[in-house]
Amino acid sequence: MRTVEDAVGAVLSGAISAITQRSIFNRLGGLARTPVGQLGPVERQTVLKELESSLRLFARGSSAELLAACERALSDVAGTGTAASSGGGAGVGGGGAAAAASKATIHKTFAVDQEKDIATARLEAWSEAVRIGLSKFTAVKVATAVSELARNIVFYAGKGTVELRATEDERGPSLHIVATDKGPGIEPRKLEEIWAGTYKSQRGMGKGLLAVKKLVTDFHLDTGPGKGTTVTCIFRGER
Amino acid sequence: MKRSTAVSMGSGGSDGSVGRSRAADQNLAIIQIRNCLLVSIQTELHDRLALDLQESLMERVRIADAIGVILDVSAVEVIDSYITRILNDIGKSVRFMGAECYIVGIRPAVAMTLIEMGVELDSVHTALNLDLALERLELLQ
Amino acid sequence: MPKKENGPAGIVEFTQSRLEDLVQALAYAAIDDFEACLALMKGTLVGDSFATLEGGFTDFLTQLVGAKSDLNDALVQAEEANRNLEAKLETIERQQAAIRELSTPIIEVWTGVLCLPVVGIVDSQRSAEMTETLLEMIVAKQARTAIVDITGIDAMDTKTADHFIKMAKAVRLLGADCILSGINPGIAQTLTHIGVDLTGIRTLRNLRDALQAYLREHHAEHLRPADRRV
Numbered sequence: 001m002r003t004v005e006d007a008v009g010a011v012l013s014g015a016i017s018a019i020t021q022r023s024i025f026n027r028l029g030g031l032a033r034t035p036v037g038q039l040g041p042v043e044r045q046t047v048l049k050e051l052e053s054s055l056r057l058f059a060r061g062s063s064a065e066l067l068a069a070c071e072r073a074l075s076d077v078a079g080t081g082t083a084a085s086s087g088g089g090a091g092v093g094g095g096g097a098a099a100a101a102s103k104a105t106i107h108k109t110f111a112v113d114q115e116k117d118i119a120t121a122r123l124e125a126w127s128e129a130v131r132i133g134l135s136k137f138t139a140v141k142v143a144t145a146v147s148e149l150a151r152n153i154v155f156y157a158g159k160g161t162v163e164l165r166a167t168e169d170e171r172g173p174s175l176h177i178v179a180t181d182k183g184p185g186i187e188p189r190k191l192e193e194i195w196a197g198t199y200k201s202q203r204g205m206g207k208g209l210l211a212v213k214k215l216v217t218d219f220h221l222d223t224g225p226g227k228g229t230t231v232t233c234i235f236r237g238e239r
Numbered sequence: 240m241k242r243s244t245a246v247s248m249g250s251g252g253s254d255g256s257v258g259r260s261r262a263a264d265q266n267l268a269i270i271q272i273r274n275c276l277l278v279s280i281q282t283e284l285h286d287r288l289a290l291d292l293q294e295s296l297m298e299r300v301r302i303a304d305a306i307g308v309i310l311d312v313s314a315v316e317v318i319d320s321y322i323t324r325i326l327n328d329i330g331k332s333v334r335f336m337g338a339e340c341y342i343v344g345i346r347p348a349v350a351m352t353l354i355e356m357g358v359e360l361d362s363v364h365t366a367l368n369l370d371l372a373l374e375r376l377e378l379l380q
Numbered sequence: 381m382p383k384k385e386n387g388p389a390g391i392v393e394f395t396q397s398r399l400e401d402l403v404q405a406l407a408y409a410a411i412d413d414f415e416a417c418l419a420l421m422k423g424t425l426v427g428d429s430f431a432t433l434e435g436g437f438t439d440f441l442t443q444l445v446g447a448k449s450d451l452n453d454a455l456v457q458a459e460e461a462n463r464n465l466e467a468k469l470e471t472i473e474r475q476q477a478a479i480r481e482l483s484t485p486i487i488e489v490w491t492g493v494l495c496l497p498v499v500g501i502v503d504s505q506r507s508a509e510m511t512e513t514l515l516e517m518i519v520a521k522q523a524r525t526a527i528v529d530i531t532g533i534d535a536m537d538t539k540t541a542d543h544f545i546k547m548a549k550a551v552r553l554l555g556a557d558c559i560l561s562g563i564n565p566g567i568a569q570t571l572t573h574i575g576v577d578l579t580g581i582r583t584l585r586n587l588r589d590a591l592q593a594y595l596r597e598h599h600a601e602h603l604r605p606a607d608r609r610v
Contacts, residue, residue, distance in 0.1 A: 019444075020410040115285050122317060137512050140317065140348035141355070147319040197357070207320040211356035238505060343555065347515035350553040354546050366555040367522050 001035040004028070004047055007073040015066055016055075024054050036074055044074055106166045112179075113159040118150040121162045125177065132166045132173040134237040141215050142175060142235050148208035149179035149231055155205055157183020157229070174217075174236040182228040191223070267292055269299055275307040275376055276300065277369065281314050289325040293332050300336040307376035308333045309369060313344025320358045330362035339364060339379060341372040402434060405441075414445045484510050486517050493594055494523045495587070499532035507543035511550060518556050526551045527590045531562030538574045541567070548581045557582070561590040 005025050012021055025032040031039075031047055039047070051070050055063035108128070110121050125146035129139035146162060153160035160181025167174055186194070193199035195213075199206035209231070213219045216233040223229040267288070270277045276299055278292070296308055310326065312318070318326075330340040340363045345353075353360065366372035401420055408417035421438040484506070489495045496514055518526055528547065530536075536544075544560070551558040559582045563571070571578070584590045 017410055017412040019412075115283075119283055126316075135512075137348045137351055137508070140346075141352050143317045144319050144352045144356070147317055148321075151319065151321055205321065207324075207356075207358060211320050211358055214356055215352065345554055347512065347519055347550075347554070350515060350550045351511060351546075353553060354550045360553065364555075365553055367519070367524065368555075371524070371555065 001037075003033050003035055004039065004074065005032045007036050007076065008032075008047075008051065008070050011066065011069045011073050020054070024050065036076065039074060047074065107163070108165075109161055109163045111159065112150045112153045112162055115154060118147060118154060121150045122147045125162075125164055125175075128164050128166050129175055129235065132168065132175060132237070134173060134175065134235060138235060138237060142177075145212045145215050145233065145235075146177060146179075148212050149177070152205065152208055152229075153179060153181045153183070157181035160229075172237045174234055177216075177231075177233050177235070179231045180228070181230075185225045185227045185229055186223045187225050191221075267295075269295060271299075271303055271305070272373070274303065274305050275309060275373060276303065276305050277309045277311065279311040279314070284322055284325055289328075293325075293329050296329060297332050297336050300333060300338045305338050306380060307338050307372070308340045309372045309376075310340065310342050310363075311344050311369070312342055312349075313346070315349065316346070318345075318349050318353060320356065323353065323358050323360055326360060327362040334362070339376060341366050341376065343368055343372050398430060398434070402437065405437070409441060409444075414441065414448075417441060418445070484513065486514060488521060488523065489527075489591065490594070492522065492524045493527065493591075494518060494521065494525070495527045495529060497529045497532060497587075502533065502536075502540050502543065504539070504543060507540065507547065511543075511547040514547065515550055515554060518551060518554055523556060525557040525559065525594055527559045527561055527587065527594070529562045529587045529590070530560065530567070531564075531586060533562075533567070534564070536567050536570050538570060541570050541574055541576065545571075545576050545578070545581075548578075552580050559584060559590045559593070561585065561587050 008025075009021060016024075028047060028050055031043055034043070048067065048071055052063075052067055055066050055070075106128070108124060110117065110124060112118065112121055122143045126139050126143040129142040130136070134142065150162055153162070158181075160179065160183065163176075163178040163180070165176040165178075167176065190199060194206060194209050197207075197210055209221070212231070212233060217236040218232075218234040220232040221229070222232075267278060267280070267282075276296065278296070282288075284292070299305065300308065308329070310329070315322075326342060333340045342360065342363050342365045345365060364372075364375065366375060405417045405420045408414070408420065418438065418441060421434060421441070483500060484496065484498070487495045487497075494514070494517055496510065498510070502510075514526060514528075517523065528544065530544070548558040548560060558580075561584045563583055563585070582590075582593070584593060
């Protein structure tokens with residue numbers, strides 16, 4: 001929830017010192033902490049008047065422009081303003097923009113349509129694993145699992161996607177892999193054979209899924225005739 | 240290599256009459272060392288290439304009357320169940336021709352991954368290096 | 381800058397410029413330019429009540445500057461303390477790594493023979509680390525035999541046993557021999573119980589037996605070439 005403080009602070013940072021901003025918001029009192037979306041027209045005017053007198057006295061750069069920018073920020077109910085810059089505005093209020101910048105999660109998706117895409121997906125997965133700090137042995141496991149999944153997509157469905165998402169929590173880094181295709185899906189009986197280790201397709205492809213299941217920390221399969229196939233798995237590393 | 244004596248490159252067998260193999264065309268050189276054949280796998284072994292390699296090896300084993308085929312996978316960073324099957328197939332077909340197949344140079348991480356996946360390299364033997372593979376092959380004689 | 385002196389008490393005479401100066405000084409303060417601000421206020425003379433305001437303002441501002449400088453110093457100190465802390469954390473991590481290494485030494489007891497004595501608690505992370513180190517050493521030293529001695533382990537649950545079986549299988553996959561020594565009856569029972577396939581993995585009662593077996597079998601290799609019977 002972007003408050004008046006957040007919105008105005010973002011505009012004013014760099015133009016007015018933190019201390020002065022603080023005193024303006026103090027004078028505004030409760031109004032400063034009101035979410036922009038909940039600001040009524042009269043309240044908005046009050047805020048703008050206060051800003052106007054302060055800006056005329058104190059601001060570097062054109063006060064009229066700054067005021068206009070503040071007015072725009074206060075009308076921006078959807079709160080789609082950009083993140084607060086770290087200049088003078090940083091210490092003010094917090095909330096909104098600052099909270100979103102917690103652990104970065106990188107998201108990558110690859111189309112897998114032909115054989116050479118298997119190698120690409122493999123390499124990217126390996127790089128991600130290394131980047132987030134998984135051990136080099138684990139990185140090879142990651143690459144191997146992605147190789148299996150990508151190959152299954154190409155051989156059974158013709159095309160699909162492999163999605164990589166790297167995250168980090170208190171337990172350590174983890175890499176989420178989602179391999180999706182809209183192919184024929186796997187029928188329940190075949191699935192039983194796959195998990196039992198007895199399934200073998202003509203091209204000898206049956207062992208991949210079971211192999212992936214044994215390699216990963218978490219494994220989830222969603223499939224069925226006509227449903228396509230989605231494999232979700234997670235590799236976790238140590239802190 | 241301590242034991243290398245006659246080393247012939249590419250597809251020339253000891254009688255020199257065979258034309259260039261397809262596998263050699265795609266940079267998979269088959270080297271003959273005494274009565275064994277050595278191939279170093281450097282690139283992605285997709286379907287077509289694997290089949291070509293299998294055929295070339297069977298042919299060369301026949302021509303050279305080789306007792307063994309050694310596949311060097313030290314440059315291979317990932318071996319999944321599909322590649323395992325290709326390697327097993329090569330092992331089986333070479334066995335048909337009366338020779339044994341040795342894989343050398345498996346990387347530690349690859350070995351661990353294969354074991355964890357429960358995938359078996361059951362139609363080939365493994366050795367730490369070329370010398371040991373040659374030694375074992377001779378002992379099999 | 382024209383200034384006014386004391387007028388009759390209660391009447392403050394000042395020129396517009398004093399007021400403007402004060403506002404200007406405020407403006408400077410607002411943008412953190414305290415130097416300009418204080419420079420502007422220096423010209424004031426003590427005197428009328430407006431001057432009291434000016435003086436008060438100047439005092440206040442001087443305090444502010446002082447406080448800011450103190451704050452900066454505190455920040456610098458905090459940063460240094462932080463750096464110290466990080467250095468200490470690094471040391472702890474290094475020591476932990478050293479402890480881990482020490483707790484699983486892999487010794488080359490003979491040419492091409494590695495021995496891994498396992499002592500203590502083996503959880504999945506430790507067994508993964510041990511396996512990785514053992515495999516890497518086998519390749520690095522081109523060691524043909526690895527003896528994994530588990531004399532130091534009293535009991536094993538099925539999960540741990542599974543880790544060791546995988547370790548042995550991985551060693552074999554590299555092309556080396558693996559000998560498991562020091563299996564006590566309890567562990568032997570566990571292994572039988574989980575129905576594990578131990579083909580290719582030799583099991584011997586203790587390290588001495590394992591070494592003896594190795595030497596017997598590889599006796600010929602370690603003779604000098606002249607002594608070898610071909």
